[in-house]
Amino acid sequence: DAKTTQPPSMDCAEGRAANLPCNHSTISGNEYVYWYRQIHSQGPQYIIHGLKNNETNEMASLIITEDRKSSTLILPHATLRDTAVYYCIVRGDYNNNDMRFGAGTRLTVKP
Amino acid sequence: GAVVSQHPSRVICKSGTSVKIECRSLDFQATTMFWYRQFPKQSLMLMATSNEGSKATYEQGVEKDKFLINHASLTLSTLTVTSAHPEDSSFYICSARVAGGGSYNEQFFGPGTRLTVL
Numbered sequence: 001d002a003k004t005t006q007p008p009s010m011d012c013a014e015g016r017a018a019n020l021p022c023n024h025s026t027i028s029g030n031e032y033v034y035w036y037r038q039i040h041s042q043g044p045q046y047i048i049h050g051l052k053n054n055e056t057n058e059m060a061s062l063i064i065t066e067d068r069k070s071s072t073l074i075l076p077h078a079t080l081r082d083t084a085v086y087y088c089i090v091r092g093d094y095n096n097n098d099m100r101f102g103a104g105t106r107l108t109v110k111p
Numbered sequence: 112g113a114v115v116s117q118h119p120s121r122v123i124c125k126s127g128t129s130v131k132i133e134c135r136s137l138d139f140q141a142t143t144m145f146w147y148r149q150f151p152k153q154s155l156m157l158m159a160t161s162n163e164g165s166k167a168t169y170e171q172g173v174e175k176d177k178f179l180i181n182h183a184s185l186t187l188s189t190l191t192v193t194s195a196h197p198e199d200s201s202f203y204i205c206s207a208r209v210a211g212g213g214s215y216n217e218q219f220f221g222p223g224t225r226l227t228v229l
Contacts, residue, residue, distance in 0.1 A: 036220075043115075043204050043220040044155070087154070099145065099206065099218050101155040 003027070003090040009106045012082075018075040020105050022088030025069040031092050033064060034099070035073045037084040044087065044101075047073065078109045113139045115207050117221040124195055125229055132190045132224045134205030140185035141207035145218070146178070149202040161188055195228040202226075 005023040012018040024033060032051050036044040048055055048062045050071070055062045061074040075082055087104040114137040124130050134144060143162050147155040159175075161167035161182035169175045177199075179191040188207075192199055204223045 038155075041202070041223070041225070043117075043222045044206075046217065046219065049217075098157070098160075100157055101147075103154050 003031075003100075004088045004102050006086075006088055006102060006105045008103060009108070011108050011110055012075075012078045014080060014109055014111050015077055018073075018078040018082065018107060018109070020073040020075075020086050020088075020107065021070065022073070023070045024088070024090045027068050027090050028092070031090045033062065033068075033071050034089040034091060035060070035062065036087045036089065036101075037082075038087065038104070039081075039084045047086075078107075080109050080111065083107060083109045113137075113207075113209065113217075113219045115205065115219045115221040117203075117205055117224050119224060120222065121225045121227075123227045123229065126196050127194055129191055129193045130195055130226060132192075132203055132205075132226075134188045134190070134207070134221055136186045136207040136219070139207075139209055139219075141188075141209065142185065143208040144182055144188040145206040145208070146180060146188075146190050147204045147206065149204060149223075155204060192226065195226070197228045200226055200228045 032049050034049040035047040038044045048060050050062045064071045085104040085106050087101050116135045118133045145160050146158045148158050149155045157170050158173045159167045159169045161180045163182050163185050167180035182188040202223050205221045206218045208218050
């Protein structure tokens with residue numbers, strides 16, 4: 001069973017911020033939130049991950065609510081190349097090997 | 112970042128033949144590798160988890176005799192689809208977890224192999 005819930009699709013205008021939500025209400029204390037994306041016919045690409053603090057890297061920002069039951073991936077200035085399926089995944093610590101994908105959100109960036 | 116390669120990237124075979132797909136971690140050692148399958152317009156489905164030097168653990172519903180996995184070294188895992196049939200046509204993706212342990216272990220994904228069985 002998927003541990004996360006994401007909207008099936010979203011649109012975003014090029015140059016604007018893309019905010020992708022994810023619900024993970026059953027997350028446990030030792031589980032991280034990961035975000036990957038998959039561009040058509042390619043392998044998943046790692047974006048960012050976090051435990052409870054907000055995180056930022058060169059690709060995106062991850063905002064995790066205080067109760068950790070939901071998070072938002074932010075692409076600050078979306079480009080056409082950001083069109084992809086974005087997966088939010090909850091995974092436990094190193095003793096838990098599972099990285100299981102839900103349905104994800106298909107983000108379409110429009111000119 | 113760490114790189115995972117797959118070979119071949121695309122393969123077409125006749126029904127009844129066997130196909131081997133290689134997954135390599137190029138610049139790191141991976142104690143654990145994962146194999147996923149993805150049908151068109153669907154998400155990735157975990158097929159099996161393999162640890163170096165031991166037998167793979169298959170997910171429920173995945174036939175271990177049909178999908179043979181060998182993880183003989185810290186940088187190579189192979190998936191062999193035996194007696195392939197058209198319904199095995201899919202996008203197969205491997206992933207490797209960095210060895211070393213700790214509270215966080217990143218997984219890196221290969222580019223995928225598109226299998227078409229005629």
